[in-house]
Each structure stands twice: as structure tokens, then as C-alpha cells.
Amino acid sequence: MRLRNITGSREMIAESAFVVPEAELFDCPGTWHKIFGNDQPIHIEIGMGKGRFIHTMAKDHPRINYIGIEKYSSVLLRAIQKMEEDELPNLKFIRMDAEDIAKVFAPGEVDRIYLNFSDPWPKDRHAKRRLPSREFLARYDLILRPDGQLEFKTDNRELFDFAVEELTPAGWHARELSYDLHHDQRLMEGNVMTEYEEKFSAMGNPICKYIICR
Secondary structure (H helix, E strand, O other): OOHHHOOOHHHHHHOOOOEOOHHHHHHOOOOHHHHHOOOOOEEEEEOOOOOHHHHHHHHHOOOOEEEEEEOOHHHHHHHHHHHHHOOOOOEEEEEOOHHHHHHOOOOOOEEEEEEEOOOOOOOHHHHHHOOOOHHHHHHHHHHEEEEEEEEEEEOOHHHHHHHHHHHHHHOOEEEEEEOOHHHOOOOOOOOOOOHHHHHHHHOOOOOEEEEEEO
16 A cells, blocks of 8 residues: 555544644744744755654754655655654644645745655656756745755755756755765765665665755
8 A cells, every 4th residue: 555545644634733734834924933932943844755854853953943844645644653652842744735835934934945855757747846946946945044055865866967957047056965975974974864765775876965055
């Protein structure tokens, strides 16, 4: 059974205290510090999967507020289960499509964005759906504070090459760039692996990463 097809996952998500209700999402811009009850920086992961990365980050950095965004209900359910086992006050979840990201955060409200092992959408006609595309970079530009940054990791070299080529047309530039992250001692400091990262690196696949800003 594929995770996205688990029966009843939407209902379980709606009942979870860890998930911001979908009906309230478009009322959230400019209010995230009130939702968390503090003025800590806000970091978001778009396409968080089962939540291993963002849960670890939130646990390791309690003075940062984290928001995990996932559009597949049954995948998000796995992240909720992690929170039920190890609840963290600085972590919230959203079930939504990333295309609406600028409707959920106010301009400059986000300090950092993480993209980890995003769907490559390999067909050319789907290029605009790729999370590191110039279309999505324009959305991130709206919500990210002026000195904020975006971090992207993938084992898919074609997707990474595409992402790098999108930077200049979108008005971004790379602060850090590696085509073999796990052999870059400096960039590996503090690196938190996702489930896919652990799987693909064990298979010998090089992991690509960039850190970008405007």
C-alpha cells in the first residue's frame, strides 16, 4: 500500500493538534509568531515527507520555530505519529500544495526554507512544478526575509543541474554548492539526513546540495 492511500488519513490529520487546520491557513500570514507564542525565527521545510529531517531539526534547535509542509495526507500522518511519540513545542505541520505557499506566510515572515529530495517531475512539460524552479523561487522570494536563505538537497543530478540553471534567471545566487555533499567536510557539519538521503547515500549515490540567497 502506498502511503498516500491510507484510509482515513485526512480525518486523522484534521483531528491532530499538531496540524494547522486547512480552514485557518489563509488567516495565518503575519500571525505565525502568535501561533507559536514567541518571536523565534521561522524555518520551513516544503515537501517534508515522513518528517524525520524537520523533527530532528526542531529537537536540536529549540530556539527556532519549524513548520513542515506536505501535500500527501498519508505521508503527513507518519510525521504526526513521530510527534505523538516525541512532542515538540516548536514544530507545526501544514497539509497543502506548495503552490499556495505565498498565501500562508506574510512577506519576509520566513527566515529559512528547506527543500529535501523533492519530486523531480522529469518531463519537460512539468518543469514549472519542480520546487527549485524559477516559478517557485519567485514564490519563496515573497515570503523569505531579505537576508534569508534556501537549502536544497537531492541525489538526482538532472534535477540539481536544472535547479542551478534556474538561479540566475530568477535573481538568486549560490552561497554554497556541492555535487558530493557527504565528502565535503565543511558542509557536512551539522547535516541532518532525511530518510531518502540515508537510503541513497548508502547505495553510493552522491548527494548534491546548494544554499542560495538573493
